[in-house]
Each structure stands twice: as structure tokens, then as C-alpha cells.
Amino acid sequence: MDALSAEQIAERIWLSIAERRLRPGMRLKETELAELFGVSRAKVRQVLAILEREGLVASELNKGAFVAEPSVEEARDVFHIRRSVEQRVIERLIDRLDDDKLAVLAAHVEKERVANATNDQRAIIKLSGGFHQMLAEMSEAGFLSGLMRDLISRSSLITAAFRDSDKYNCGPDEHDEIIAHLRSGDVKAARKAMAHHLDHVEKELRLSGERDTVRSLKDALLLSE
Structure with a gap:
């Protein structure tokens, strides 16, 4: 088996x-x-x-x-679509949040902080994407949640292809700012914080089309447990 x-x-x-x-x-x-x-x-x-x-x-x-x-244009397209989808997620989510959901989001960001403090890149990657997926799922919009799963996967490929640094950090501080605006019910501020966050992520990419030399498949898949 x-x-x-x-x-x-x-x-x-x-x-x-x-x-x-x-x-x-x-x-x-x-x-x-x-x-x-x-x-x-x-x-x-x-x-x-x-x-x-x-x-x-x-x-x-x-x-x-x-x-x-992914091409440079595809990378830009994905982030363009993410901006629209995540803005809509915020709009759908703002009226569906309760204390329990806010507590779950806050706990998630604390896990991100721990991962950053210990430089656990695998945890950082999973938790960063997980935050955005969690927002979509909490919005109770199945269509948006499905779109986010696809966009997060494609974003991970794009950041792997075009990121300048080997370190990946979607940003617990920026996630925390988004939560703060959601908690206060300020949809305009939450949308603005999300837009700023995605701009920051995209600006860390080197959208020149240059790529590093590939490694062997065996070495690439030597993942720690």
C-alpha cells in the first residue's frame, strides 16, 4: 500500500x-x-x-x-485578478465576522509570527497562503473560496519564479492590520490595507523574466519531515 x-x-x-x-x-x-x-x-x-x-x-x-x-504577463494577470477577488472577499466577509472567527484569525497570525521568528520557511509559506484562503472561506462564498485556492497556488509558482530572495514573507504585520480593520467594521480601510499588502507582495518580485538555474529533481524533493 x-x-x-x-x-x-x-x-x-x-x-x-x-x-x-x-x-x-x-x-x-x-x-x-x-x-x-x-x-x-x-x-x-x-x-x-x-x-x-x-x-x-x-x-x-x-x-x-x-x-x-509563468510569463511576466501571466504573473501580472494573476495579481490583477487577486486584487479584485480579495477586495470582494473583504466586502463579503465584513458582515459575517464574529468573535470566534476573529479569534481564529488572530491565532493564525500569531503562528505566522512564530514561523518568522524561527525562520521556518515552509511554515511561513503555508501560513501566509492559508491566511488569505481562510478569509475567503470565512466569507461563506464558495465561488470566491475556489478562486482563491487556484490563485494562491498560481501565486506560489509565480513567487518561486520571480522572487528576488530565497526568503518568503507575506507579512504577519500586514495581515494583522487587515484583521484590525475587519474587527472595527471599517470595510474601506480593510480593502485599502489588502490592496497595499498585495502591492507589497508583487513589488518583491523581479518581473524581468530572468530565472535561476534549475536543480536536480532528487535534490529539489529532499524535504524535511
């Missing part, structure tokens, strides 16, 4: 992309992935299908699967 599910393997590959271990354009060989994860090739094909649906992997006939290579 395979030890890991397709979803678990997909998440580990996603993290490798977000951590800049797996670089855009790197080939994902079925046989090598099956050996590295100790699973069947059928399971690997399920994993690649999941990642392809999320825009993280591209397949070419007779060539196989590769980590997707």
Missing part, C-alpha cells in the same frame, strides 16, 4: 515549488517521482493531474510533465 496519498504528495511538490527547490521548467519524471516517494506510477499520474489542474504543472505530448513556467 502506498504510504502517501496523491494529495499529500501534491502538497509536498507544491511546497518544493514555493520554497524554490523545484524551479519552473524542471521536468517531473514519473519513474523518478515514483521511486522518490515510494509509490506507484499510477499514483504519480494522479499527483501530476492535481498539480496540472492547479496550474503548477504543464504536460507536453511525448515530453512528459514539467513545472509550469
Whole structure:
């Protein structure tokens, strides 16, 4: 029996992309992935299908699967759409917040602070994206929540491709500012804080099209437990 599910393997590959271990354009060989994860090739094909649906992997006939290579224009498009979606999330969320939801958000930001203090890059990446997904889910808008899942996945690929630094930090201070405005019920200020936050994230990208040399698949997937 395979030890890991397709979803678990997909998440580990996603993290490798977000951590800049797996670089855009790197080939994902079925046989090598099956050996590295100790699973069947059928399971690997399920994993690649999941990642392809999320825009993280591209397949070419007779060539196989590769980590997707977003263009500069695609990167700008994703952030343009994120701005619109996250503004709408704020509008939907503002009237649906209660003390319990605010407490969950505050606790999440505290976890982000701990991850930053210990420089736990994997936790930082997961928690940063998780904050935005949590807002969408709390808005009780299934359509927006689905859009955010896709946009967060694509954003992780884009930041891996174009980020100047190996360190990823979506920003607990800026997340905390958004929560403060949500708590006070100031939708205009919350929307402004979210727009500023996304501008900050995008400005950290080097949208020149230059990319680093890829590493081997084996090295890229050496993830700590």
C-alpha cells in the first residue's frame, strides 16, 4: 500500500515549488517521482493531474510533465485578478465576522509570527497562503473560496519564479492590520490595507523574466519531515 496519498504528495511538490527547490521548467519524471516517494506510477499520474489542474504543472505530448513556467504577463494577470477577488472577499466577509472567527484569525497570525521568528520557511509559506484562503472561506462564498485556492497556488509558482530572495514573507504585520480593520467594521480601510499588502507582495518580485538555474529533481524533493 502506498504510504502517501496523491494529495499529500501534491502538497509536498507544491511546497518544493514555493520554497524554490523545484524551479519552473524542471521536468517531473514519473519513474523518478515514483521511486522518490515510494509509490506507484499510477499514483504519480494522479499527483501530476492535481498539480496540472492547479496550474503548477504543464504536460507536453511525448515530453512528459514539467513545472509550469509563468510569463511576466501571466504573473501580472494573476495579481490583477487577486486584487479584485480579495477586495470582494473583504466586502463579503465584513458582515459575517464574529468573535470566534476573529479569534481564529488572530491565532493564525500569531503562528505566522512564530514561523518568522524561527525562520521556518515552509511554515511561513503555508501560513501566509492559508491566511488569505481562510478569509475567503470565512466569507461563506464558495465561488470566491475556489478562486482563491487556484490563485494562491498560481501565486506560489509565480513567487518561486520571480522572487528576488530565497526568503518568503507575506507579512504577519500586514495581515494583522487587515484583521484590525475587519474587527472595527471599517470595510474601506480593510480593502485599502489588502490592496497595499498585495502591492507589497508583487513589488518583491523581479518581473524581468530572468530565472535561476534549475536543480536536480532528487535534490529539489529532499524535504524535511
